[in-house]
Amino acid sequence: MDLFERIHAHVNRSCRLSDADLDIVDGLLEKRIVKRKTMLLQEGEVCHFEAFVNQGCIRSYYLDENGFEVTLQFAIEDWWVSDIASFHEQKPSHLFIEALEDCELLVLNPATKESLLQQIPSLERYFRLMVQRNLSSLQSRLFKTIATSAQDKYLDFLEKYPTIPQRVPQHYIASYLGISPEFLSKVRTRMARKSI
Amino acid sequence: MDLFERIHAHVNRSCRLSDADLDIVDGLLEKRIVKRKTMLLQEGEVCHFEAFVNQGCIRSYYLDENGFEVTLQFAIEDWWVSDIASFHEQKPSHLFIEALEDCELLVLNPATKESLLQQIPSLERYFRLMVQRNLSSLQSRLFKTIATSAQDKYLDFLEKYPTIPQRVPQHYIASYLGISPEFLSKVRTRMARKSI
DNA sequence: CGGTCTCTTGACGGAGTTCAAAGCTAGTGG
């Protein structure tokens, strides 16, 4: 499969680009291979990348002073991952970003992103839509986090991300849902008993 | 005070506009006065506005099938309020938006916003930055919602929005923090006792 | 005034946490 096939298709959903424009995109993206367990970003560092996941799985998370983790995002194929606040304002991040599988990424840095947007202004739209969709899905996630039970959050997660549970350890899903790994395990056994 | 003084200052923080450009902005914004308790948007409706709050206070919130409310945002002077997903894709909203005080708003609709961005492309940056900041502050709010106690969330709120508690009923703040109004009351009395 | 909205207080219950221990699985090196 062509290295840029996925990202072309992804961009195409928001805006049509000419072949010449697509060549510009390809020229500015940097391919990066990272091994499982690689830390791409740690709290306190400035985030220098926006990464499109061509292959693999990445997790971003917060970590408080007691060692308690909250997973912000699982990024699999066709997702972008970054700390946009840190990336755009070049200030220290509060996030950790880590590869959960061996990954093939296509990476932008602030300079190449700037150059990309200058050469292809219509990509403004692509990135704006991405941030907007991100925002509104985070809004509804906040609502569910507050308003629904652990079981409903888990069912919702299964529906929205059916392939993730097969790829990542269960306790990371618990930390995404905002519940303890032990309780997620109990919820699952309760669900299994009821559906027999 | 000039009707457009606030919004000029607000735009100016992200990008410098010429006087001619500012005139275009002023010409496209529509002044709207709404009374306390006016519903600007209800679930199921399409959101046709982005409103800049010149004066007053507005609340956006989710409401689940059991009547349980989660406040998404308090918008006071210098804030924008809208349902961006509904606004941009012209699809039904999941939010309610309601005036908590008599308000003076400056309003864009999809057509005037489109026209604004076409005439002043540099405003793309202004709106993009706004969405980005919104996103990253929502990310950290999600983290705190999950990882911290009711008391810490309340203290955090007081620090971040010191003027809000004097303007809105306390049970709305509880619904912003994701706790019951009764428990917020108990947290406050506990804090008051300790700090004497 | 009288009704409506708001905040407080207390008793009780429950959803979810914490801690500890044990079983399970997969990867790794000898």
Add this chain to the structure above:
DNA sequence: CCACTAGCTTTGAACTCCGTCAAGAGACCG
């Protein structure tokens, strides 16, 4: 190819933070 380890999941008991329900007390406004 087996033994060992490290990470993951499960289970149970005790506990806690917070929600629910109910009642009362202000405060505000028409």
